[in-house]
Amino acid sequence: MPRRREATGFTLIELLVVLAILAMLLTLAVPRYFHSVDAAKEAVLRENLRVTREAIAHFRGDLGRYPDSLDDLVTHKYLSMLPADPITNSNASWELIAPGDAAKGNVADLRSGALGSGRDGIAFREW
Template structure:
């Protein structure tokens, strides 16, 4: 009796077809993924700006003057920690705006220090 040997595994053609299918799916999914990341960073930046501006306003309402810096908001417990700009991923890139027309100008507002524009065409530094 002859024993026949059964070949196990995949042929080169089968592997190439599978790789081509995976590459096609990745070329469709990757741009959507990166666009979603950009939109989520923008939404996070808007939320962070809103929270910090609210903390600045609460500090001013309680103390009667604007905070000298963002660290004061943390030490006085208006913020838990120094906010991180989601676009630049740094906490020291904020552009602080001084209170207009006051002798002891403190932090009245802040803007992102990120360069570039958002999906809606506005500059991050204008937010």
């Protein structure tokens, strides 16, 4: 009488149970991941604004005028490179605010050009 071979592998039920467990774990992990990504982008935006505003203030203190563009901060070595807005993923989306006296330069401050608001409900353009 021939011996019966034992079947190897997983049954359909076992695979479905594993997939159901993975799906439940992902429903818990994915929202937390995206929340963390958004929080990190907001933190980077705040830091980029702080550093760039500080560089504008140093530029004005040293040269007695505001920069004509953000590229002046890089040219005069106040910044090693122009930071990108992490929300828009671009360094060209900054909104520049001119000083009251146009003869003293063109960039007194900057804001994010991103639409929407942060987790605190404040629009990115108001930071």
